[in-house]
Amino acid sequence: MRIPECEYAFVHWGERCHVASNGDLVQIASFGANARIANSGDNVHIIASGEDSTIVSTGVVDSIILGPGGSAALAYHDGERVRFAVAIEGENNIRAGVRYRLNEQHQFVEC
Numbered sequence: 001m002r003i004p005e006c007e008y009a010f011v012h013w014g015e016r017c018h019v020a021s022n023g024d025l026v027q028i029a030s031f032g033a034n035a036r037i038a039n040s041g042d043n044v045h046i047i048a049s050g051e052d053s054t055i056v057s058t059g060v061v062d063s064i065i066l067g068p069g070g071s072a073a074l075a076y077h078d079g080e081r082v083r084f085a086v087a088i089e090g091e092n093n094i095r096a097g098v099r100y101r102l103n104e105q106h107q108f109v110e111c
Contacts, residue, residue: 011027011029011030011031015033015034015035015050016032016034016036017030017032017035017036018036019035020039021037021038021040021044022039022040023041023044024041024042024043024044024059025041025043025044026039026044026045027044027046027047028047029046029048029049030047030050031047031049031050032050033050033052033067034050034051034053035048035050035054036053036054036056037053037054037056038057039055039056039057039059039061040057040058040059041059042059042060043059043062044059044060044061044062045061045063045064046063046064046065047064047065048064048065048066048072049065049066049067049070049096050067050070051067051068051069052067052069052070053066053067053069053070054072055070055071055072055073056072056073057072057073057074057075058075058082059075061074061101062101063100063101063111064087064099064100064101065097065098065100066087066089066097067089067096067097068089069089069090070088071087071088072086072087073085073086074087074102076102076106078106083106085102085107087100087108092108094108
C-alpha cells in the first residue's frame with residue numbers, strides 16, 4: 001500500500017492504538033485492529049486498515065482507507081454550518097482497502 005508524499009508521517013502497527021494529529025500535510029497510518037484516529041489538520045491522508053478501526057476528522061482530509069468493519073466521520077462545511085460525512089465499511093459501497101475522498105457533494109468516492 002503506497003502512502004503519498006507528505007511533510008510528516010505517523011505509522012502505528014499495534015492493536016488499539018490511539019492517534020491524535022493536528023498538523024497540516026500529514027500522513028497517518030495505523031494497521032492494528034481497533035485503532036482510533038482523531039485529526040484536526042488539513043490536507044491529510046489517513047489509513048486505518050486494521051479491523052474495526054475508526055477515523056474522526058474536523059480538518060480537511062484528502063483521502064482515507066478503511067479496514068474491515070472500519071468507519072470514518074469527516075467534517076465539511078455546507079455553506080451554513082459544519083456537518084459530518086460518514087463512511088462505514090460494508091455500507092453504501094464502501095470497501096476495505098480502497099482509497100476514498102469526499103467529492104463536491106460531500107459523498108465518498110474512490111480516488
